Amino acid sequence: MNILPENIKINFVQLSRVTIYLSISLFVISLYAIFFKGINLSIDFKGGTIIDLSVYETDIDLSLLRDQLSESLNQSVNVVEVNSQSNFTKLMLKMEYLSDENSLHENLELFFNQYEINKIESIGPKIGNELTVNARNAIIASLLLIGLYIAIRFDGSYAAGSIVALLHDILITLGIFIFIKIEISIAVIAAFLTIVGYSLNDTIVIYDRIRENMLKNPHRDKDQIINESLAQTLSRTIVTSITTLLVVVILYIYGGDVLKPFSLALIIGIIIGTYSSLFVASPVMLFLEKRYNLNTEES
Numbered sequence: 001m002n003i004l005p006e007n008i009k010i011n012f013v014q015l016s017r018v019t020i021y022l023s024i025s026l027f028v029i030s031l032y033a034i035f036f037k038g039i040n041l042s043i044d045f046k047g048g049t050i051i052d053l054s055v056y057e058t059d060i061d062l063s064l065l066r067d068q069l070s071e072s073l074n075q076s077v078n079v080v081e082v083n084s085q086s087n088f089t090k091l092m093l094k095m096e097y098l099s100d101e102n103s104l105h106e107n108l109e110l111f112f113n114q115y116e117i118n119k120i121e122s123i124g125p126k127i128g129n130e131l132t133v134n135a136r137n138a139i140i141a142s143l144l145l146i147g148l149y150i151a152i153r154f155d156g157s158y159a160a161g162s163i164v165a166l167l168h169d170i171l172i173t174l175g176i177f178i179f180i181k182i183e184i185s186i187a188v189i190a191a192f193l194t195i196v197g198y199s200l201n202d203t204i205v206i207y208d209r210i211r212e213n214m215l216k217n218p219h220r221d222k223d224q225i226i227n228e229s230l231a232q233t234l235s236r237t238i239v240t241s242i243t244t245l246l247v248v249v250i251l252y253i254y255g256g257d258v259l260k261p262f263s264l265a266l267i268i269g270i271i272i273g274t275y276s277s278l279f280v281a282s283p284v285m286l287f288l289e290k291r292y293n294l295n296t297e298e299s
Contacts, residue, residue: 030175
C-alpha cells in the first residue's frame with residue numbers, strides 16, 4: 001500500500017547528518033539519567049509488598065496515614081489514592097518486603113473503622129535480584145543473537161547499524177521513563193523486548209531493499225541507493241507504524257492502570273524505532289562501509 005508518491009525524493013543521508021545530533025543528545029541525556037538519577041525499579045526487581053486496600057470512608061488524611069505506618073513498620077511507606085467514590089476510597093500501599101502482616105492489620109485497625117484488603121502482592125529481595133539478573137541477561141542475549149543473525153544474513157556493517165539503532169531505542173525509552181518517574185517492571189521489560197523485535201523487523205525490511213538495490217546497481221553512489229531504498233519503503237514504514245500505534249494507544253487509554261506502563265513504553269518505542277530505522281540504522285551502516293571501504297553489494 002503506497003500512501004506516498006512512488007518517485008518521492010528525500011535525502012535521508014543528508015538529513016541524518018543533522019538528526020545525528022538529536023540522537024546523540026537524547027542518548028547522552030538518557031545515559032545521564034541512568035547513571036546519575038537511577039532507574040526506578042518496581043518491587044518485581046528490588047523486592048517489596050504492594051497492598052490494594054479499600055477503605056469505607058472518604059475523608060482520609062493520607063499524610064498522617066503514611067507517617068503512622070512508616071513509624072510503626074519502621075520503613076518508608078508510599079500511600080497513593082487510586083480511586084474515590086461516595087462511600088469508599090481505594091488506596092495502594094507500597095513498602096519494602098513485609099514479613100509480618102499482623103503488624104499491618106494492627107495499624108490499619110487503629111486508623112480505620114472498616115477496611116478490606118483486596119490483594120497483597122509480595123516479592124522477596126532474593127527473588128527480585130534473580131529477576132533483575134534474568135531481565136538484564138534476556139536483553140543482552142537478544143541483542144547479541146540479533147547481531148549474529150544480521151551479520152550472517154547481511155554483513156558486519158549491517159549488524160553494527162542494527163545494534164546501534166536497537167541500543168538507541170531501548171536506552172532513550174528507558175531515559176524517558178526515568179525522567180517521567182515511571183517504575184520499570186517486568187511488564188516494561190517485556191515492552192522493551194517487543195520494541196527490539198518491532199524495530200528490528202522494520203530495519204531488516206529496509207536492509208533487504210538496500211541490498212537488493214546495491215546488487216542491481218553495484219557502481220552507483222551508495223548515498224543515492226540508500227536514499228532511494230528508504231523512499232521505496234517509506235510508505236510501508238509509515239503505514240505499519242500508524243496502525244501499530246493506533247492499537248497501542250487504545251490499549252493505553254482503555255487497558256487500565258496495570259497495562260499503562262507497558263503500552264506507554266510501546267508508544268515511545270514505536271515512535272523512536274521508526275525514527276531510528278530511517279535515520280540511525282542505515283546511516284551507521286553507510287558510515288562503516290565508507291570508513292572501512294567495504295563492498296558488501298558485490299559479495
